[in-house]
Amino acid sequence: MLKALVIDAGKCTGCKQCEMACSLENEGEFNVAKSRIRVFDFHTEARFVPYTCTQCAEAWCQQACPVNAITTDSMGVKIVHENLCVGCKVCTIACPFGTVNYNASTGKVIKCDLCGGNPACSEACPTGAITYQDVEQGGFDKMKVWAAQSANAASSEGPNVPKASSASGTGH
Amino acid sequence: MGWTGKVLRVNLTNGTVQSEPLNMEWAQQYLGQRGLASKYLCEEVDAKCDPLGPENKMFFATGPLTGTCASTGGRYSVITKGPLTNAIACSNSGGYFGAELKFAGWDMVILEGKSPKPVYLCIIDDKAELLDASEIWGTSVWNADEWIKSKHQDPMMHVATIGVAGENGVLYSAIVNDLHRAAGRSGVGTVLGSKNVKALAVRGTKGVKVKDPRAFMKATNDGKKVLAENAVTGSGLPTYGTQVLMNAINEAGAMPTRNSREVQFEGAHDISAEAMATPRTTDGEKNLQTNQACFACTIACGRISKIDEKHFTVVNKPQYWHSSGGLEYEAAWALGSNTGIDDLEALTYVNFICNEQGLDPISFGATVSAAMELYELGLLTKEQTGGMELKFGSAEALVKCVELTGKAEGFGKELGLGSARLCAKYGRPDLSMTVKSQEFPAYDARGIQGMGLTYATSNRGACHLRSYTVASEMLGIPEKTDPLTTDGKPALVKAFQDATAAVDSSGLCVFTTFAWTLNDIAPQVDAACEGDWSPERMLEVGERIWNMERMFNHRAGFTAKDDSLPPRLLKEAAQSGPAKGLVNGLEKMLPEYYQVRGWTADGVPTNETLSRLSV
Numbered sequence: 153m154l155k156a157l158v159i160d161a162g163k164c165t166g167c168k169q170c171e172m173a174c175s176l177e178n179e180g181e182f183n184v185a186k187s188r189i190r191v192f193d194f195h196t197e198a199r200f201v202p203y204t205c206t207q208c209a210e211a212w213c214q215q216a217c218p219v220n221a222i223t224t225d226s227m228g229v230k231i232v233h234e235n236l237c238v239g240c241k242v243c244t245i246a247c248p249f250g251t252v253n254y255n256a257s258t259g260k261v262i263k264c265d266l267c268g269g270n271p272a273c274s275e276a277c278p279t280g281a282i283t284y285q286d287v288e289q290g291g292f293d294k295m296k297v298w299a300a301q302s303a304n305a306a307s308s309e310g311p312n313v314p315k316a317s318s319a320s321g322t323g324h
Numbered sequence: 325m326g327w328t329g330k331v332l333r334v335n336l337t338n339g340t341v342q343s344e345p346l347n348m349e350w351a352q353q354y355l356g357q358r359g360l361a362s363k364y365l366c367e368e369v370d371a372k373c374d375p376l377g378p379e380n381k382m383f384f385a386t387g388p389l390t391g392t393c394a395s396t397g398g399r400y401s402v403i404t405k406g407p408l409t410n411a412i413a414c415s416n417s418g419g420y421f422g423a424e425l426k427f428a429g430w431d432m433v434i435l436e437g438k439s440p441k442p443v444y445l446c447i448i449d450d451k452a453e454l455l456d457a458s459e460i461w462g463t464s465v466w467n468a469d470e471w472i473k474s475k476h477q478d479p480m481m482h483v484a485t486i487g488v489a490g491e492n493g494v495l496y497s498a499i500v501n502d503l504h505r506a507a508g509r510s511g512v513g514t515v516l517g518s519k520n521v522k523a524l525a526v527r528g529t530k531g532v533k534v535k536d537p538r539a540f541m542k543a544t545n546d547g548k549k550v551l552a553e554n555a556v557t558g559s560g561l562p563t564y565g566t567q568v569l570m571n572a573i574n575e576a577g578a579m580p581t582r583n584s585r586e587v588q589f590e591g592a593h594d595i596s597a598e599a600m601a602t603p604r605t606t607d608g609e610k611n612l613q614t615n616q617a618c619f620a621c622t623i624a625c626g627r628i629s630k631i632d633e634k635h636f637t638v639v640n641k642p643q644y645w646h647s648s649g650g651l652e653y654e655a656a657w658a659l660g661s662n663t664g665i666d667d668l669e670a671l672t673y674v675n676f677i678c679n680e681q682g683l684d685p686i687s688f689g690a691t692v693s694a695a696m697e698l699y700e701l702g703l704l705t706k707e708q709t710g711g712m713e714l715k716f717g718s719a720e721a722l723v724k725c726v727e728l729t730g731k732a733e734g735f736g737k738e739l740g741l742g743s744a745r746l747c748a749k750y751g752r753p754d755l756s757m758t759v760k761s762q763e764f765p766a767y768d769a770r771g772i773q774g775m776g777l778t779y780a781t782s783n784r785g786a787c788h789l790r791s792y793t794v795a796s797e798m799l800g801i802p803e804k805t806d807p808l809t810t811d812g813k814p815a816l817v818k819a820f821q822d823a824t825a826a827v828d829s830s831g832l833c834v835f836t837t838f839a840w841t842l843n844d845i846a847p848q849v850d851a852a853c854e855g856d857w858s859p860e861r862m863l864e865v866g867e868r869i870w871n872m873e874r875m876f877n878h879r880a881g882f883t884a885k886d887d888s889l890p891p892r893l894l895k896e897a898a899q900s901g902p903a904k905g906l907v908n909g910l911e912k913m914l915p916e917y918y919q920v921r922g923w924t925a926d927g928v929p930t931n932e933t934l935s936r937l938s939v
Contacts, residue, residue, distance in 0.1 A: 165562075165624035167617035168420075172393040181531030182392050183427060185480070195503075196646035198613030198628045276393065278548065278622035 156287040163281035166200035173276035205251040205264040216246030325535040326388030326853035337437030359829035359869040361385035361403040371879035376518040378438035387831025391426030391532040396833035398619025406510035418618030419505030427528025439520035457522040485523035487682030492732035494740035496687035504649025540851035554839035561625040566653035567597035577901020578771025591666025637673035657766035658689025664716035681730025690763035694743035760785035776908035783873040791820035810909040814917035822866035884927035
């Protein structure tokens with residue numbers, strides 16, 4: 153079973169425990185500047201949004217790498233091989249989402265590798281905003297919320313249009 | 325480990341910066357943040373100095389757990405001599421600034437002297453420089469924050485800044501970081517302004533290491549579990565914020581109302597957490613949009629609110645239509661119950677302005693409240709208020725006041741003095757609800773007796789965060805005591821004061837102590853820091869800090885006379901609620917408190933006590 157990080161931004165409080173867990177796992181210290189996952193603060197819109205690599209099936213970072221330093225493992229994870237990476241940063245340009253980044257202190261790029269199948273960020277998240285789930289069922293929780301709402305709407309008056317929910321991942 | 329071991333010393337007069345090693349001997353005695361920076365203050369600053377003169381210094385200090393994954397490990401404190409009180413000042417803030425300072429590699433920043441022109445201190449890892457702030461001098465917290473990030477093209481920077489209040493000498497100006505978290509009390513922002521420093525901007529890309537990572541992860545995970553399973557930290561605070569207290573404290577008859585004339589506010593429900601979470605009748609939206617955590621906090625009590633766009637306060641001001649820091653209990657009380665105002669949207673607006681201009685909402689609200697009483701007694705006239713009808717219950721007047729105070733315009737200039745100086749000026753010092761010239765927070769000492777002793781003996785003037793006996797007297801944490809009696813309160817206050825000083829020095833938030841005791845905290849400190857940190861040692865560190873702070877105030881000229889409460893709390897009985905008929909029994913508690921502290925009958929630590937604690 154392939155698994156993926158599923159992010160429900162509506163549950164995020166902006167505490168950055170995910171960033172600290174990530175940096176501890178990958179850098180051996182608490183250092184959010186070196187985290188592979190980032191929480192963005194849109195607090196004027198009352199939203200906090202964690203964001204990281206989604207492990208694209210057809211990964212542009214991998215295709216762009218001139219020295220084949222990025223490979224795909226059996227779980228579909230795109231992994232940067234530090235011994236091969238020459239720090240050319242072409243992958244950082246190729247990635248449409250900005251989730252591959254250059255680490256100036258090592259001269260290599262860094263990206264999420266799902267911690268070898270046990271992502272530290274999801275384990276550290278105190279609110280369940282980041283979960284590690286079967287990739288084929290990532291949307292089921294959202295579907296369930298919408299299903300419940302449409303069932304309610306159908307059984308009462310009012311239009312059959314569910315309102316945005318926290319599970320929609322877009323905040324309140 | 326835990327500590328970075330580095331202090332950044334900035335001489336503002338000469339414009340120089342230098343790195344020096346942290347005094348590790350002191351770190352072992354005073355831990356960090358509040359305790360350690362207070363030690364530096366006591367060693368380096370004359371207690372008799374003018375707080376707004378160049379001889380005063382400022383210490384921006386993190387704790388050893390700041391910048392780690394320990395829950396709430398993101399705090400910093402500003403320590404200085406305070407201009408509101410002339411006593412030691414220590415204001416603690418969350419948000420992300422403290423952790424960023426640690427990530428830049430610094431335990432502490434010391435500001436000395438006075439800059440000849442407006443500057444801001446920019447720290448990017450090892451590099452620190454004083455830069456020209458003339459373009460942001462005279463502008464708001466929110467503008468300065470945005471300008472600095474845009475100037476450095478770095479949205480990841482974190483900024484702690486004053487608004488115009490701190491520049492204009494308002495005596496309770498705050499230092500606001502991350503737009504709406506504040507080192508709020510005692511006028512630490514006024515001191516920064518007096519030094520011609522607008523802001524500190526920090527970007528850190530270094531790591532924080534701990535002594536024993538495995539033990540640290542175990543201790544912090546154990547701690548997080550305790551917080552998650554506790555009713556207050558796991559459910560009450562994230563859902564309702566500190567505003568969870570509004571209805572409860574009101575029912576307990578401990579809600580200072582209309583300048584403490586009453587102890588219950590009939591409009592409490594309308595400005596409560598429940599009201600914030602209920603869709604408005606006007607636009608169907610909730611005042612409360614979401615909750616927010618400070619750095620590393622797994623409680624997330626912060627409020628993010630949005631004002632009704634049609635409300636009179638903002639109807640023509642689209643710049644306030646976005647979400648920002650909403651009402652916490654202290655602000656809702658100070659701006660609301662204490663002024664008799666039950667308009668939630670107006671209070672939220674005034675809170676926004678306090679953040680934007682850099683005002684402490686507790687002292688501001690309490691000062692307006694005192695002014696309202698002076699006005700109703702005819703001691704302040706409409707001419708003197710610049711035409712304002714300064715009556716209890718008037719949201720319009722409160723809004724006008726906040727708009728004038730930060731700018732120090734018109735009557736706002738007098739409000740900027742704080743309630744003690746204002747009431748003295750108009751001939752009724754007894755109407756100022758202050759201790760050591762600092763305004764009370766949101767607990768009436770007639771309904772919660774221990775808080776009377778807490779206020780009277782707090783080293784930074786009236787304050788709830790020095791010994792939150794509300795936890796014991798109201799919530800039964802760690803054990804229930806009767807809020808209406810003075811029995812056992814001296815020892816209770818001492819225990820809370822000492823434990824809190826230790827928590828404040830670790831880099832953690834005192835709100836964790838709704839669930840945690842030092843038995844939960846000490847293992848986290850111990851796994852992060854050199855030295856063996858037992859709960860007993862933490863408590864001793866706390867007691868050492870308390871006595872050291874007390875000695876600073878003693879040298880500054882404070883005596884037992886200053887450990888007092890306004891006559892209203894000692895002579896005018898509560899008129900309603902469970903405390904009906906009661907005054908605060910301070911005179912019964914104070915002598916016993918001095919005794920359990922090991923102080924003389926005049927409230928001075930004995931040589932024996934000081935030497936036992938190695939102060």
